[in-house]
Amino acid sequence: xxxxxxxxxxxxxxxxxxxxxxxxxxxxxxxxxxxxxxxxxxxxxxxxxxxxxxxxxxxxxxxxxxxxxxxxxxxxxxxxxxxxxxxxxxxxxxxxxxxxxxxxxxxxxxxxxxxxxxxxxxxxxxxxxxxxxxxxxxxxxxxxxxxxxxxxxxxxxxxxxxxxxxxxxxxxxxxxxxxxxxxxxxxxxxxxxxxxxxxxxxxxxxxxxxxxxxxxxxxxxxxxxxxxxxxxxxxxxxxxxxxxxxxxxxxxxxxxxxxxxxxxxxxxxxxxxxxxxxxxxx
Numbered sequence: 657x658x659x660x661x662x663x664x665x666x667x668x669x670x671x672x673x674x675x676x677x678x679x680x681x682x683x684x685x686x687x688x689x690x691x692x693x694x695x696x697x698x699x700x701x702x703x704x705x706x707x708x709x710x711x712x713x714x715x716x717x718x719x720x721x722x723x724x725x726x727x728x729x730x731x732x733x734x735x736x737x738x739x740x741x742x743x744x745x746x747x748x749x750x751x752x753x754x755x756x757x758x759x760x761x762x763x764x765x766x767x768x769x770x771x772x773x774x775x776x777x778x779x780x781x782x783x784x785x786x787x788x789x790x791x792x793x794x795x796x797x798x799x800x801x802x803x804x805x806x807x808x809x810x811x812x813x814x815x816x817x818x819x820x821x822x823x824x825x826x827x828x829x830x831x832x833x834x835x836x837x838x839x840x841x842x843x844x845x846x847x848x849x850x851x852x853x854x855x856x857x858x859x860x861x862x863x864x865x866x867x868x869x870x871x872x873x874x875x876x877x878x879x880x881x882x883x884x885x886x887x888x889x890x891x892x893x894x895x896x897x898x899x900x901x902x903x904x905x906x907x908x909x910x911x912x913x914x915x916x917x918x919x920x921x922x923x924x925x926x927x928x929x930x931x932x933x934x935x936x937x938x
Contacts, residue, residue: 657724661815665828700749705732706732706816707728707732708730709729709812710792710823712729713823714726714727714824716825716827717821717829718827718828719828719829720803723799724798724802725796726810726824727795727799727825728795729795730794733791733792733793733794733814734770736815738795740797740813741813742810743808743809743811744808748793749764750762753795761801763797763798764795764797764798765796766794769792769793769896773854787921799826804838806826806828809823811823811825829861829919831920831921831923832859832915832916832923833857833915834855834856834913834925835857835858836925839857839925840852840855840927842927842929845903845932846934847931847933848903848904849902849903850901850903851929852900853897853927854896854898854900855925857915859915861918863915864915865913866893866894866916867892867894867895867913868892869911869912871911874889875889875892875893875898876889876892876906877890877900878902885901886904900929904931905933908909908929909925909932911926911928912924912930
């Protein structure tokens with residue numbers, strides 16, 4: 657073969673290899689650029705989603721000595737942290753899954769959450785290794801052996817910028833307690849006089865006060881009318897003040913003041929009423 661022709665063929669083949677190499681290089685660069693853009697887009701999407709509360713924090717009501725639990729469900733938590741605080745004084749109770757308050761009655765439990773609403777965020781997290789896979793979960797704040805001082809609002813807070821939070825309030829129910837110093841003691845009344853039996857109690861909700869006779873007989877109530885007295889007999893009288901007019905011997909006996917508010921147990925106090933006969937000497 658002619659040497660000149662062979663040289664031309666080799667040169668043409670070399671040019672083709674150069675073109676192929678340049679083409680492959682351009683394709684590689686384009687793929688890398690698109691990959692970077694895709695990752696950037698996914699990261700932006702994750703940031704745009706941000707943490708989100710799945711459900712409101714519900715208010716709680718519980719009796720003193722019992723237990724209350726607040727639930728805070730969050731999606732796409734990512735790099736952020738969930739904390740529980742007491743709203744009144746901003747006292748920190750927990751940071752993420754760690755309880756920081758020095759009170760063994762308080763504890764926090766984390767539970768992963770599976771939600772179709774957060775599936776897109778899960779796909780993003782799989783692409784971006786900087787996001788925690790367990791990004792969706794529920795943080796439960798548990799308060800045991802409740803005290804009246806636990807009454808108030810508690811905040812579930814996420815340390816975004818600005819911070820986002822939800823509030824749940826706790827009401828503590830307290831069983832009735834009769835106030836002895838504000839309740840009538842045993843008394844003696846002269847027949848024909850007027851008297852009043854008084855009973856006071858504390859509790860939450862406010863206790864209902866009722867009166868009964870210990871012997872089961874009806875309470876005799878008298879009303880003053882223009883032409884005399886009217887008589888009414890009741891098994892139970894509702895109210896803190898039991899007014900007894902023109903006392904007679906049929907009204908003497910032991911009366912029970914009963915305080916109740918649907919928080920067990922109800923309580924009672926005995927008040928004994930003695931009636932002294934009024935003698936008329938001619």
